Amino acid sequence: MAERYRPYTTVACVIEAQGKYLIVEELIDGQLKYNQPAGHIEADESITDACIREIKEETGLTIQPQGLVGIYQYRASDTLSFVRYTFFVKLDKALASKPEDPAINATKWLSLDEIDQLSDSHRSPLVLKSLKDYLSGRHYPLEIIDDEYV
Secondary structure, eight states, X not given: OOOOOOOEEEEEEEEEETTEEEEEEEEETTEEEEEXXXXXXXXXXXXXXHHHHHHHHHHOOOOOOOEEEEEEXXXXXXXXXXXXXXXXXXXXXXXXXXXXXXXXXXXXXXXXXXXXXXXXXXSSTHHHHHXXXXXTTOOXXXXXXXXXXX
16 A cells, blocks of 8 residues: 655745845755745644744744735655645835744845846745745735634
């Protein structure tokens, strides 16, 4: 019998301020990678709470997601898959950020063009895809996620 398919469930957040987007830089297998603040959902944690926690850990910011961009399925390899809930936050101005998670080297406020130029170093193709979806107006209310039973 084949092993049951078990994708990892993750969250991420597009954070915008004045046409710039908050990106985290991390070292993975000796290579610099760029991503939105993102990570795995922990036990007894709602999807939205996971997003709030990951933003705090990876940027030092305590901010609430304002909506959902989309839910993405990504197959990284034959044995590694993800279901990613991507949220968004639009801020009036770029806030100073400092990672609390030692796995994050730095945070950067970058334009879409700057992020696009780093595409060879993105953690996954979902970095640019979810950002472009956000910019195209894919904004869903948080109420679409029912976490009443967590």
